Amino acid sequence: MHEFILGSDGMRSMMKVVHQVARYDVNVLIIGESGTGKEALAKIIHLNSPRAKNAFVPVNCGILSGLMFEDKLFGHEKGSFTGAIRREKGCFEMADKGTLFLDEVSEIPLENQVDFLRVLEDFRFVRIGGSEVIKVDTRIISATNKDLRKLVDQGAFRQDLFFRLHIVPIYIPPLRERKNAIPRMVEHFLNQLSITYRKPPPRVTPEVIDMFCRYEWPGNVRELKNLLERVFILNDEDAITVEHLPSDFLWHFEEPSALDLAEVRKRAETEAILHVMDRVQGDRKRVAQILNISPRTLRYKLNQYGIKVDRK
Ligand SMILES: Nc1ncnc2c1ncn2[C@@H]1O[C@H](COP(=O)(O)OP(=O)(O)OP(=O)(O)O)[C@@H](O)[C@H]1O
Ligand SMILES: [Mg+2]
Structure with a gap:
């Protein structure tokens, strides 16, 4: 059900690296455009690691700053600020013995980066309003769709934090650079949908596959998956033909x-x-x-x- 489709030599070599790093607690930075499968890959690393039975905790670093960010990651003690009605664990503690997945890591606010780096060095911290030093055993995988090195050059991301996260970088190419995988992906997603919605998987005509292989997929694998879901739901025929594709997709193929x-x-x-x-x-x-x-x-x-x- 949750197979990760490779479909090219480049992706197969990438997967070898994934299986190799999975065995060790080394920090991995997954780099790729939106929808290329960064979170899916992070989960594969976790599930192939000795930590597989423990938690995989994803956290989006882009939505919070300042104290809210600290709270999300390190938690707080009861009464430490208005509204802190009970002790709350942060993501680091929730991921103890497991894996913490730092999504959109480029967005960690600059003001929080120093403290954050310190915790990544020794995995000790105190909850907001607390005095007890908490020690966790957490594996860090981070992901970004930005060029972190460029952000470092621009002064928007600390270089020391970059080096800490970037011990093993894994790059997932955009879907348009691995179009060979598309036919397998289509088959895979239709089978998945067929199980989810309890409806037989339709055939897909060669014209449709050909169009899929010509399209650039700016939203990558997620865009392909969502498009198939839409077509799958809206048609009950046993084959998906060009006529079944939505007009906003077909629009990309109209003559200039x-x-x-x-x-x-x-x-x-x-x-x-x-x-x-x-x-x-x-x-x-x-x-x-x-x-x-x-x-x-x-x-x-x-x-x-x-x-x-x-x-x-
Ligand atoms: N190679 C693949 N084989 C099968 N499914 C895949 C593959 N790559 C991605 N997917 C699926 O595509 C969807 C998008 O992947 P995911 O959420 O991991 O992307 P992402 O890189 O984290 O995106 P974003 O940057 O937008 O957060 C998920 O449902 C994932 O399971
Ligand atoms: Mg993601």
């Missing part, structure tokens, strides 16, 4: 000569108007306000684009 700017504008504006209309239950005055146009312009566009909506 057919890309009339007026048509692009019409589509985008129609979509935006309908979206807002729907959100405000067809209240035209609010639609115009939200879209920052006059009611007159809105009326004009509704007529011009032939958008039919119930009057309110």
